[in-house]
Amino acid sequence: MSPTDSSSPGSVPRSVRPYVVLTGNPNCGKTTLFNALTGLRAKVGNYPGVTVERKEGELQGAAQNIRVLDLPGTYSLSPQSLDEQVARDVLFHRLPEVPSPALVIVVVDASNLQRNLYFATQVIELGYPTVIALNMVDVATDNGVSIQTEQLSLALGVPVHPIVASSGVGVLELTRSIAARAVQPPSPSTPRLFCELPRNYGLEAEKLTEALSQSFPETRYQALAEALLILSDERIVQSSPRRYSPALLAQVAAARQRLESQGVDWRSVPIEARYARVSAIEQMVSTCAPIHGDSTTDKIDRVVTDRVWGLVIFVAIMALIFQGIFSLAETPKAWIEWGVESMGRWVSRQMPPGPLNELIELGVFKGAGAVAVFLPQICLLFFFIGLLEDTGYMARAAFLMDRLMSKVGLHGKSFIPMLSSFACAIPGIMASRTIESPKDRLVTILVAPLMSCSARLPVYTLLIAACIPRVRVAGVLELPGLVMLAMYLLGVIVALAMAWLFKKTLLKGPTPMLILELPPYKRPLLRVVLRHMWDRSRLFLRRAGTVILGINILLWFLASYPKDRAAESAFEQRLALAKAAPAAAGVSTQERDAAFEQLRKEEAGRRLRESFAGRLGRGIEPLIRPLGFDWKIGIGIIASFAAREVFVSTMSLVYNVGELDRDSDAGLQTLAQKLQEQKAADGGAQFRPRIALALMVFYVFALQCVSTVAIVRRETNTWRWPLFQWVYMGALAWGFAFLTYRIAPWFGLS
Amino acid sequence: MATDLQPLSALAPGGHAVVADVRLAPESRGRLLEMGLLVGTPIELVRFAPLGDPVEIKIRGYHLSLRRQDADQILVRPR
Numbered sequence: 001m002s003p004t005d006s007s008s009p010g011s012v013p014r015s016v017r018p019y020v021v022l023t024g025n026p027n028c029g030k031t032t033l034f035n036a037l038t039g040l041r042a043k044v045g046n047y048p049g050v051t052v053e054r055k056e057g058e059l060q061g062a063a064q065n066i067r068v069l070d071l072p073g074t075y076s077l078s079p080q081s082l083d084e085q086v087a088r089d090v091l092f093h094r095l096p097e098v099p100s101p102a103l104v105i106v107v108v109d110a111s112n113l114q115r116n117l118y119f120a121t122q123v124i125e126l127g128y129p130t131v132i133a134l135n136m137v138d139v140a141t142d143n144g145v146s147i148q149t150e151q152l153s154l155a156l157g158v159p160v161h162p163i164v165a166s167s168g169v170g171v172l173e174l175t176r177s178i179a180a181r182a183v184q185p186p187s188p189s190t191p192r193l194f195c196e197l198p199r200n201y202g203l204e205a206e207k208l209t210e211a212l213s214q215s216f217p218e219t220r221y222q223a224l225a226e227a228l229l230i231l232s233d234e235r236i237v238q239s240s241p242r243r244y245s246p247a248l249l250a251q252v253a254a255a256r257q258r259l260e261s262q263g264v265d266w267r268s269v270p271i272e273a274r275y276a277r278v279s280a281i282e283q284m285v286s287t288c289a290p291i292h293g294d295s296t297t298d299k300i301d302r303v304v305t306d307r308v309w310g311l312v313i314f315v316a317i318m319a320l321i322f323q324g325i326f327s328l329a330e331t332p333k334a335w336i337e338w339g340v341e342s343m344g345r346w347v348s349r350q351m352p353p354g355p356l357n358e359l360i361e362l363g364v365f366k367g368a369g370a371v372a373v374f375l376p377q378i379c380l381l382f383f384f385i386g387l388l389e390d391t392g393y394m395a396r397a398a399f400l401m402d403r404l405m406s407k408v409g410l411h412g413k414s415f416i417p418m419l420s421s422f423a424c425a426i427p428g429i430m431a432s433r434t435i436e437s438p439k440d441r442l443v444t445i446l447v448a449p450l451m452s453c454s455a456r457l458p459v460y461t462l463l464i465a466a467c468i469p470r471v472r473v474a475g476v477l478e479l480p481g482l483v484m485l486a487m488y489l490l491g492v493i494v495a496l497a498m499a500w501l502f503k504k505t506l507l508k509g510p511t512p513m514l515i516l517e518l519p520p521y522k523r524p525l526l527r528v529v530l531r532h533m534w535d536r537s538r539l540f541l542r543r544a545g546t547v548i549l550g551i552n553i554l555l556w557f558l559a560s561y562p563k564d565r566a567a568e569s570a571f572e573q574r575l576a577l578a579k580a581a582p583a584a585a586g587v588s589t590q591e592r593d594a595a596f597e598q599l600r601k602e603e604a605g606r607r608l609r610e611s612f613a614g615r616l617g618r619g620i621e622p623l624i625r626p627l628g629f630d631w632k633i634g635i636g637i638i639a640s641f642a643a644r645e646v647f648v649s650t651m652s653l654v655y656n657v658g659e660l661d662r663d664s665d666a667g668l669q670t671l672a673q674k675l676q677e678q679k680a681a682d683g684g685a686q687f688r689p690r691i692a693l694a695l696m697v698f699y700v701f702a703l704q705c706v707s708t709v710a711i712v713r714r715e716t717n718t719w720r721w722p723l724f725q726w727v728y729m730g731a732l733a734w735g736f737a738f739l740t741y742r743i744a745p746w747f748g749l750s
Numbered sequence: 751m752a753t754d755l756q757p758l759s760a761l762a763p764g765g766h767a768v769v770a771d772v773r774l775a776p777e778s779r780g781r782l783l784e785m786g787l788l789v790g791t792p793i794e795l796v797r798f799a800p801l802g803d804p805v806e807i808k809i810r811g812y813h814l815s816l817r818r819q820d821a822d823q824i825l826v827r828p829r
Contacts, residue, residue, distance in 0.1 A: 076784045114810045115786050233780055267776055271783045297813075301797075310800045399815050403801035406817070513778050513820050514804055515785060518813040 017065045018182040024107030026073030027519035029135045033165035034070040044535040052086045062179035078233040081436035104128045110140035117278045121194035127221040132160040144289040151285040195273035204255040297520040325423035329376035340369035367552030371545040381427035382536045386529035392521045409503030414444040421451035439507045450495035455644040466672035467692030547710035558612040571603045627737045628691040690744035694737040701733035759821040761795040767826035786810040
């Protein structure tokens, strides 16, 4: 058999390592089992062309190499989301890069047997060698349910292994069983069917099976399962548009019409038949001792979804997470910045001075630092999200927030990404992966950066300190604080309005039904949560990190070139002259140092003003003039495209204040003072309150962050959406800044 | 008897019933059926969310939540 021939189910080419696929319902403990089976090392990535997480590991404790692929959680083979579609495509062997599995492991939640068996029987019908991992038998026992695994195995016709994935009970036996079966020679056969269909339905299914096996001889063993799916669900055809010929589709339509004329509901009959069989199996194999009183989950839910306490607890948890991402990340962020910068300085000292040296220190290391500073926030957010998901609270959060979010056409699950975006839009956008509907997810991604992230804070702080007078409003409130609050609120309100608008226009479509499972609470497993956090962070570093690094190098180039040799040598001469001046002329060493420092700052300012970025700043002046901004602010806007907080350090370069220590308040105060002193052409103050306000409003809306653009590109798999986002946010920024500049004088801010 | 039927959302929290009819559009009904919400299935309305919507129900031993407007279209026979 040639390595490329992996056609019929179960026929894995002997020359490649056997492939085992892990599948099951959401919340069945599949990820925990995957971790238990494969240990700590797993390859995490995306399926080509879609942002569905692909996880692959190696079976631990087996004599030979066996690859395990963890499929996204799935309720049925009729996909409702991108995740489920990928799982379906792998199981139907439609993805060219995933070979036909040698064995399928279906994880079944023993405490939720009927619905889990619904999917398990669908998978068994596909005809692959199959093993059932009957998980959470401990929870079932606690619920008073005991399951005879031998009986279940007989009823399903496949081996059943009772396990508790979280504590490792039964995992060893399961591993042995997988290792033994994955290398067995395949013996494909027409699989059994788990739904007894009415006669007329059965006949139509048979005819369609015949046609399918002729069109696709390589999947003839799955033809019956496929026939049932395409007959009973119109979405199947939509989600695989190129697979079926018009003739076949016509045949399906005709069959449906015939059934309809006989009064048969072709949609529900196979589902009902399967549930009938599955409940019969459940009754046969399990005994249920009724437990009196409420389960732990019921007790917790009575408080956590209570009318008053539920909301109080929710707000407290969200405040904790938000505060955590905001403040806990600060220290590691400072360490990372310091570490990367000192490394850059060290490397640059080892090299002769010159353009390459500057590129490495200021381009590469600064760029790498720009990537790495996001890590603490991303790690923290995904730690919290992992914790919420693993305990089962995430579903409750969506349950609580759905009412609010549905007002703007979104889903309860959009709440977490939006909230996280207050700290940083990057983890927020990455968190939107939990939203099933692609349109809802896109809308969430599009509006998330409108939340004022932590990088806007230095910009607001600087401008407020420099330009907003400290007057009291209504006796108790101070204007600076009010302005800060207004900026945050402005972002939220416009984000919700834009979400509503996008759902009404651009991403129109029926609001998908909310069908949200509320799984039982469970004790979170630290290793599962940490693993989730680590996988996500690595994905960020590898995928978005490279783009962010590249654009940062470009921006460094724009801000440092072209070099003016004549001006530079003039500066060197002045410096040398100042150094050579006799120290005895009544000038103290401190004054001398201060003079040197001043010279250096002026030189740095000159370089930036005359660089490409400086010229661009001048170039865009006509565009920003109506907002009251001059070319110096233009330079700040151009340079801060790397990241918003760069605006502050750029302003300090432009105004010859020198490099700012980012965390020092004193530096910020000096700069604020400097800004206050700036005179406009007419002799008045340059940074008047209305200009500062317009500038802040500009920063509320403008997508001044390459990292966000890079991550949106990653998560939407096209440049179209990040470009659209950049343009629409830019238009909002200009429009609102213009309005602010015009309207502010009415309120006495000139 | 058809007169016994009422929308799922009209049950009081803690009320038990049996599903009698799922009147949602055929295209959107599929997933609900696959989740086991079929005619004849015993169902319990557990609670309404703190903001009044969605509702939490219990079927086949597990908990599910639906928006009220969809729950209105599911007719049940109280027990």
